[in-house]
Amino acid sequence: MNQMEEVVLYVKKKRSLRCWRAKGLLARKGYYLKLIHTTNEELGELLMHCTQGRSDKRPLLPYVFIAHRPVGGFAEIKSLEGSGTLERLIRGEV
Numbered sequence: 001m002n003q004m005e006e007v008v009l010y011v012k013k014k015r016s017l018r019c020w021r022a023k024g025l026l027a028r029k030g031y032y033l034k035l036i037h038t039t040n041e042e043l044g045e046l047l048m049h050c051t052q053g054r055s056d057k058r059p060l061l062p063y064v065f066i067a068h069r070p071v072g073g074f075a076e077i078k079s080l081e082g083s084g085t086l087e088r089l090i091r092g093e094v
Contacts, residue, residue: 003091003092004031004090005066005067005089005090005091006034006065006067006068007026007031007032007033007034007064007065007066007090008033008034008035008064008065008066009022009023009026009033009034009062009063009064010036010038010046010061010062010063010064011035011037011038011061011062012037012040012061012062013037013038013039016062018060018061019062019074021074022062022064022074022077023035023062025078025081026064029081029086029087031090040059040060040061043059043060043061043063044059047059047063059073060073061073064077066089066090067089067092071089
């Protein structure tokens with residue numbers, strides 16, 4: 001079995017359908033998730049440090065990091081899951 005990369009899911013402090021759906025998608029795949037409750041503003045500050053201010057749009061929750069790399073929100077992980085790239089990211093193959 002291959003080593004799995006750390007998957008961190010930033011979610012809203014209050015309940016959110018998109019956050020619930022992202023958590024469900026990743027959990028159904030059997031990935032171990034580290035959940036961090038935050039706000040969109042706190043996420044924006046974190047991403048400014050990670051991307052060195054290169055973000056062209058305001059980040060929204062939920063937001064996924066795999067192996068400390070920013071991946072994206074629910075739409076991005078759903079697209080990556082559909083193409084098979086999400087599995088490869090989590091296995092550290094990409």
